[in-house]
């Protein structure tokens with residue numbers, strides 16, 4: 045099977061090269077509740093099926109493996125078949141989740157590819173593949189964690205091509221969880237007019253890696269207010285302006301990363317517990333951090349790889 049594969053999406057919204065974004069499927073969200081439409085899509089011999097298992101995806105080389113409709117028989121009976129949308133040439137696209145206990149080397153798909161962790165897949169797959177398998181990962185993990193109705197406790201059932209759960213007891217409808225995160229690059233201009241950006245480090249990061257600050261947006265906050273609160277709480281700086289740069293689906297497990305570049309009033313950092321260290325980098329230093337690393341008093345500092353939106357924020361600031 046060929047993938048719904050276009051390495052270079054040309055539509056205007058694809059201007060930001062954020063991983064997991066820029067898919068080209070028509071999601072047809074208005075058709076998900078149409079049982080006859082979904083039945084016909086499942087019966088379509090041109091259907092294309094990607095295969096996930098416990099957060100990993102079946103890949104071959106640099107692409108996801110797309111199987112025919114027979115693949116549906118491999119799916120975990122606990123998990124819905126997810127309808128991801130239609131390709132430009134009207135092939136329906138689905139995702140299946142293999143049972144965790146199945147060893148693919150001993151299954152009917154042995155030899156077709158290898159299961160690859162989704163973070164590793166993010167560095168290899170083209171945008172259309174990554175957008176599809178990332179959405180499928182987020183949905184399967186939501187189903188896995190939400191078997192029971194949060195209103196009455198009865199077992200709920202997946203419906204609408206895997207995009208909804210419905211409770212047969214109290215009829216409550218449940219939709220996939222999506223957690224918005226503000227991720228920001230604070231920028232300060234000193235008295236001599238030199239602009240620097242701030243990167244922070246958490247204990248769990250690999251040695252030498254520093255990244256943008258980030259935190260979950262809370263009920264009752266705007267994106268910009270969350271950006272200002274997290275910046276104040278994490279490093280003690282006051283944000284005077286914040287602009288959204290771009291956003292990124294981030295299926296670990298259900299985040300939407302909203303990237304901002306913000307202006308801070310001073311550079312006197314006060315560290316709280318989550319951030320263990322910070323560096324201020326000029327544009328020249330940040331450029332070096334993006335491409336291998338920059339030497340600083342704290343040692344060699346490097347930025348996250350391109351599949352992380354933090355890399356794209358830093359790149360956007362460096363390139364003005």
Ligand SMILES: [Zn+2]
Nearest residue numbers: 193196211214
């Ligand atoms: Zn219920």
